[in-house]
Amino acid sequence: MSEQSNSRKFIIGGIIILLLLLLTYFAYSHFSKSNTIELQETALIEADSVNARLAREYNTAIEQLEAQKSENQELNLLIENQQEDLLEKRKKIERLIARNGSQQNKLNEALVQIESLVVQRDMFLKEIERLRLENKELGEKADKFEVKSKQFEAEKDVLQDVIKTERADADKTLEEKAELEEKAAELEAKVDRAAVLAVSGLTASGINIKRSGKEVTTNRSSRSDLIRVCFEVMANAITPPGSNDIFLRIINEKGETLAIESEGSGVLLDRTNEKEARYTISRQLDFQNTAQNVCLDWPQDDFDSGTYTVIIYNKGYRIGESSFSLK
DSSP, X not given: OHHXXXXXXXXXXXXXXXXXHHHHHHHHHHHHHXXXXXXXXXXXXXXXXXXXXXXXXXXXXXXXXXXXXXXXXXXXXXXXXXXXXXXXXXXXXXXXXXXXXXXXXXXXXXXXXXXXXXXXXXXXXXXXXXXXXXXXXXXXXXHHHHHHHHHHHHHHHHHHHHHHHHHHHHHHHHHHHHHHHHHHHHHHHHHHHHTSOOEEEEEEEEEEEOTTSOEEEEOOGGGOSEXXXXXXXXXXSSSOSEEEEEEEEXXXXXXXXXXXXXXXXXXXXXXXXXXXXXXXXXXXXXXXXSOEEEEEEEEOSOOOSEEEEEEEEETTEEEEEEEEEEX
């Protein structure tokens, strides 16, 4: 009887212990599930908070960037590129939160990336402000330059008008000067021509010199020892007194000028045709504005038969011409 009573007590005690263990397990399990649910709810709340902050910071950045747009197309393009970059970062952070929203370390990483987005936004806004100030300064400089450019153009137009007027006056002056110079040259030519000596009574013949020294005129070439050309230089009040050169050309029937360089022959400029011509002999006269008789001799060993032409020059002009013949 006592053994049965003890056995029953043992079984009842075991059942009670088992029930206590089950009760403890169910209590612990319920507590763990409650704690897990609470943690999950907390994580979801934090994830929503991070998402909300992300949306807030992103929208703020987009609005601030949008407000910076202006008529400057280059600056607008930079802003649009920055907005696209921020959008890519937002999507990346959203994916991080969606995949790992229950992990606190991932949420912390998302928060860090949001802070990075904010920093990037602020830096870009500062850069935009700097560019805006630079553009403003450049605009002001451009305006000043435009004003100066307009002033320069106005001064340039005035200067061009002055130059045009002065050039016209200069051209007129040059034309007048050219006319005066032309008239002066014509007058000088007339004076020079008027100052040219004139001759009269031009004669030429062969001269035979006898053994006695007596000179006899001859028309035979074989007896001619020289050709003598004589003429009278007429008075001329316009010609300045002093030395004056007379040139003589003796031309044979072949058209050849009798000339020997060692005997004083040379070349002159014939003003009749502006060509050079050889001359036979020259004489320097002491002209004192009065008439004087002059004779020029040209000795030669042999003279050809034929008609000879003699031409007298002064200052390049022909002042006398005649002819004679030797048989």
